[in-house]
Amino acid sequence: MKSDLKAPQKEDAVTPQTIPPPNWPSDVTYLTDQTYSSAVDVELRSKLSRSPSDNISWIKLASNLIITPCPLVAITTIADEKHPAHGQRGLFAVQHLIPDSFVCLYLGHVHTNSMSDTDPHSDYDLTDLVACLDREIGLSVDAAKSGNESRCANDYRGVAERPNAEFRDCFIQVPSVKRAGGLRWERRVGIFVLSAGKAGKRKAGIKAGEEILVSYGKGFWEGRKTIATFRKDFEMLRIAEAALEA
Numbered sequence: 001m002k003s004d005l006k007a008p009q010k011e012d013a014v015t016p017q018t019i020p021p022p023n024w025p026s027d028v029t030y031l032t033d034q035t036y037s038s039a040v041d042v043e044l045r046s047k048l049s050r051s052p053s054d055n056i057s058w059i060k061l062a063s064n065l066i067i068t069p070c071p072l073v074a075i076t077t078i079a080d081e082k083h084p085a086h087g088q089r090g091l092f093a094v095q096h097l098i099p100d101s102f103v104c105l106y107l108g109h110v111h112t113n114s115m116s117d118t119d120p121h122s123d124y125d126l127t128d129l130v131a132c133l134d135r136e137i138g139l140s141v142d143a144a145k146s147g148n149e150s151r152c153a154n155d156y157r158g159v160a161e162r163p164n165a166e167f168r169d170c171f172i173q174v175p176s177v178k179r180a181g182g183l184r185w186e187r188r189v190g191i192f193v194l195s196a197g198k199a200g201k202r203k204a205g206i207k208a209g210e211e212i213l214v215s216y217g218k219g220f221w222e223g224r225k226t227i228a229t230f231r232k233d234f235e236m237l238r239i240a241e242a243a244l245e246a
């Protein structure tokens with residue numbers, strides 16, 4: 001298949017970096033776009049592109065919405081001792097975010113879902129966090145070693161009654177040497193504010209200063225419980241059980 005994508009030059013090649021936002025973890029690379037494992041070859045990556053015949057209703061994000069670092073959020077170390085992720089980082093809104101609005105992309109290292117290309121120790125892999133980049137073609141995004149602000153979004157369990165944001169599939173425009181206009185649409189996963197809901201219960205959106213909370217899904221915590229039991233990691237077991245009971 002002919003493609004306008006450049007073949008990956010080497011494994012773990014990173015995109016250009018920008019100055020990370022305040023409170024960014026020093027041992028994690030801050031990304032402005034996702035990177036690709038060498039197992040994600042040109043053909044596999046081309047499946048992430050939107051072909052003109054696609055009739056998908058996913059959101060197409062205008063390039064002016066994608067700003068790095070993201071001006072809508074702040075990474076904060078959680079000081080509240082009652083918060084189940086106390087001492088860790090969380091993602092907070094710095095301004096009012098209206099229902100359905102885009103917050104930021106979930107960036108990280110795109111990998112195949114084969115065991116040899118997956119980090120079993122990662123707490124930041126979208127395969128586990130409900131959404132994955134594309135289940136049909138078996139790709140996911142891991143932000144354990146490199147990512148952006150989204151990797152700091154906590155699960156709502158034990159923090160609030162319900163999530164106020166969610167992961168959604170979307171498209172962004174990336175450079176293309178073959179397409180007219182020099183751009184093509186490529187799939188990403190982003191964090192979006194939840195919709196207002198039919199009864200308008202969430203019409204307030206997310207207030208400035210509020211923590212942005214998603215649902216990782218029950219499966220994430222059940223998985224953590226199984227791993228913790230196997231590894232005899234009692235702290236991890238306590239956290240997973242508390243989240244499942246919340």
Ligand SMILES: C[S@@+](CC[C@H](N)C(=O)[O-])C[C@H]1O[C@@H](n2cnc3c(N)ncnc32)[C@H](O)[C@@H]1O
Nearest residue numbers: 084085088089123124151152153154155156157
């Ligand atoms: C994707 S990371 C979220 C960001 C993380 N707090 C940090 O500082 O990098 C997922 C990890 O955050 C923690 N976490 C997130 N939500 C939590 C919750 N509701 N209860 C307990 N721990 C949570 C768990 O350690 C989980 O494995």
